[in-house]
Amino acid sequence: MTPARQSPPRPGRRNARAAAPAAPAPPAAPAVTPPAPTRLDLLRTMLLVRHFEERCFELYSGREIRGFLHLYTGEEAVAAGVTAALAPDDAVVSTYRDHGHALARGVPADAVMAEMFGKATGTSGGRGGSMHIFDVSRRFYGGNAIVGGGLPLAAGLALADRMRDTGRVTCCFFGDGAFAEGEFHETANLAALWRLPLLLACENNLYAMGTKLAHEHAVTDLALRAASYGMPAWSVDGMDATAVALAARQAVDGVRGGGGPYFLELRTYRFRAHSMYDPDRYRSKEEIARWRARDPVTALAARMRVDGELDDDALKKLEDLAAREVEDAVEAARAAPEEPAADLLRHVVSPAEEPA
Amino acid sequence: MTGPGTLTGGGPGAPPSGAPRTVTYREALREALREALAADDRVFLMGEDVGEYGGGFGVSLGLLEEFGPERVRDTPLSESAFTGAGIGAALGGMRPIVEIMTVNFSMLALDQILNNAATLLHMSGGQCPVPLVIRMTTGAGRQLAAQHSHSLENWYAHIPGLRVLAPATVEDARHMLAPALADPDPVLIFEHGSLYNTSGELAPDAGPVGLDRAAVRREGRDVTLVTHGGCLPKVLEAAGALAADGVSAEVVDLRTLRPLDDATVVESVARTHRVVLVDEGWRSGSLAAEVAARIGEQAFYELDAPVERVCSAEVPVPYAHHLEQAALPQAADVVAAARRAVG
Numbered sequence A: 001m002t003p004a005r006q007s008p009p010r011p012g013r014r015n016a017r018a019a020a021p022a023a024p025a026p027p028a029a030p031a032v033t034p035p036a037p038t039r040l041d042l043l044r045t046m047l048l049v050r051h052f053e054e055r056c057f058e059l060y061s062g063r064e065i066r067g068f069l070h071l072y073t074g075e076e077a078v079a080a081g082v083t084a085a086l087a088p089d090d091a092v093v094s095t096y097r098d099h100g101h102a103l104a105r106g107v108p109a110d111a112v113m114a115e116m117f118g119k120a121t122g123t124s125g126g127r128g129g130s131m132h133i134f135d136v137s138r139r140f141y142g143g144n145a146i147v148g149g150g151l152p153l154a155a156g157l158a159l160a161d162r163m164r165d166t167g168r169v170t171c172c173f174f175g176d177g178a179f180a181e182g183e184f185h186e187t188a189n190l191a192a193l194w195r196l197p198l199l200l201a202c203e204n205n206l207y208a209m210g211t212k213l214a215h216e217h218a219v220t221d222l223a224l225r226a227a228s229y230g231m232p233a234w235s236v237d238g239m240d241a242t243a244v245a246l247a248a249r250q251a252v253d254g255v256r257g258g259g260g261p262y263f264l265e266l267r268t269y270r271f272r273a274h275s276m277y278d279p280d281r282y283r284s285k286e287e288i289a290r291w292r293a294r295d296p297v298t299a300l301a302a303r304m305r306v307d308g309e310l311d312d313d314a315l316k317k318l319e320d321l322a323a324r325e326v327e328d329a330v331e332a333a334r335a336a337p338e339e340p341a342a343d344l345l346r347h348v349v350s351p352a353e354e355p356a
Numbered sequence B: 001m002t003g004p005g006t007l008t009g010g011g012p013g014a015p016p017s018g019a020p021r022t023v024t025y026r027e028a029l030r031e032a033l034r035e036a037l038a039a040d041d042r043v044f045l046m047g048e049d050v051g052e053y054g055g056g057f058g059v060s061l062g063l064l065e066e067f068g069p070e071r072v073r074d075t076p077l078s079e080s081a082f083t084g085a086g087i088g089a090a091l092g093g094m095r096p097i098v099e100i101m102t103v104n105f106s107m108l109a110l111d112q113i114l115n116n117a118a119t120l121l122h123m124s125g126g127q128c129p130v131p132l133v134i135r136m137t138t139g140a141g142r143q144l145a146a147q148h149s150h151s152l153e154n155w156y157a158h159i160p161g162l163r164v165l166a167p168a169t170v171e172d173a174r175h176m177l178a179p180a181l182a183d184p185d186p187v188l189i190f191e192h193g194s195l196y197n198t199s200g201e202l203a204p205d206a207g208p209v210g211l212d213r214a215a216v217r218r219e220g221r222d223v224t225l226v227t228h229g230g231c232l233p234k235v236l237e238a239a240g241a242l243a244a245d246g247v248s249a250e251v252v253d254l255r256t257l258r259p260l261d262d263a264t265v266v267e268s269v270a271r272t273h274r275v276v277l278v279d280e281g282w283r284s285g286s287l288a289a290e291v292a293a294r295i296g297e298q299a300f301y302e303l304d305a306p307v308e309r310v311c312s313a314e315v316p317v318p319y320a321h322h323l324e325q326a327a328l329p330q331a332a333d334v335v336a337a338a339r340r341a342v343g
């Protein structure tokens, strides 16, 4: 983690001119940041995501999954570390590269896999697919396939919590490409202005599709620019799960404590192409190999080994467990029923409004 | 509003008792907002200049003083962010009312409205209803030139997942908001800029109106005039002129632009056998085109004359008064079209 660039705290803007009626009752127990994750916790999550993504790659090649598929391979430390800092009642807003966020958040692998198979047992009954995983029971408000489109939404979730004083935090994942969108800048300003409990988790993987960071941003120091909106903004080694977890905990605690939004630039890299459509022509094999040498999963396992927390047997067991969970999900998805086409028009409007 | 405030109000409402009050459309909207803010502490209003300024069109004047800056929230100029924040706050348990100053600026929030508000319920397999109300001014007629004069409610009426309302009377201005807030899905309310200063009578004990039916604003036998929003006063004026000439025109106010109430339109056409569609939108791809198609599908054999349309000329709305008026549907155009239809 590089040193924090903090701007001085801004005075609150709560000088209500007239007393507002009592806010609706907040959720029963105020959200509390969970205890710091162990390295084993982080490793388990990362292994699940890694196995899931690599299996999706095969399934796509075997034509069992279709549509757009954006894999998270290489970026696992970000999802594992950031979500470990969130309480069950906190909210997450994700992107089209959302499997890793969903799994790390505890969305069951079989429901995510079934969604990609377009099955009735999928998180959205097959209406969303890979890019639109939702699980409101875990306050996972979706993969959003419009670059930057989840940011205003996340600010709104945070606004609801701030107005009701719930102590909850909303975490929004987005990429370096999204940082160039107006929606990022509008949201950053709004969130800082209203001191919303929002964690802006920017996954800087150095590319927006095929466009290099330096070809999309005049100033490539994203944390520096985020700080200019009046929020603490840190750059973090996104290939180091423990560093991510530590930074995320500090940021989430700051947000939960009423410090307004925090920005984390998580420096990472995707090992696979942007999507399954992408021939990956814009970066060299050498560059990819250099980053693969910093594989966040192997790196964490290696450090645990050095510290005597892990041996070959234990690692093998963890790998097998993750592989088993993914394989079970695949089998269940294959066997699952399809949503009946007669239900095509369900969920366009809420049930009370549906024509009889 | 001038014109006979008669006939069906489009939904349940107790018969008036006590003296009706005369209020402006703007006051009716403000009363509705005040009532909603007082009734439910999940409701809040946000948008550009809704607070200290009192609303771009003065609708929310005084509400900041009454309800405070948490619930009457001035936002920065960032249509996408505050509209999206309304969506997120709705997901988070609130009942936001987002005011976008005018439909012209809503283009900057179109992504949030189309790709989030209208799709989240479906993409999430029913997990994410978005109980959000978005209000905006629409329409031309005040010499504001091309960029401030659009009528684009038909674009929004194209989108599954949204409900689109166009209150044209003080009664609808006053009473559409509560049922809109009670709707579990996103509702867009288009307020035509020419209506704010119009006035009409409001029954003291009228309740919420229905949002599913068009309203017959004037009964007639010879021709049906279908319209919505800011064109209603012009169409009622045309109906008056036609009556003076012995042509009995029925006026249907669509009120809800999505979902369209085909039944009321078709039923009227089945009685009059002639129809004129009046729409301030550009003719190509207009709401009038959609209504014409539905009449063609459902009432073709009832027609004794081709469907007539009176729409805006296909030109960016010009500034100069005479040019602007030439571009917009006028009562005289409606009269002429009705005469052609009646033959």
Ligand SMILES: Cc1ncc(C[n+]2csc(CCOP(=O)(O)OP(=O)(O)O)c2C)c(N)n1
Pocket: A097, A145, A146, A147, A148, A174, A175, A176, A177, A178, A179, A203, A205, A207, A208, A209, A274
């Ligand atoms: C508004 C919008 N513009 C363009 C696209 C096409 N697109 C999808 S992902 C992407 C790159 C986004 O890059 P980044 O935000 O860095 O996220 P990453 O894919 O690297 O995780 C683009 C251009 C889109 N989906 N939405």
Ligand SMILES: [Mg+2]
Pocket: A175, A176, A177, A203, A204, A205, A206, A207, A208, A209
């Ligand atoms: Mg990127």
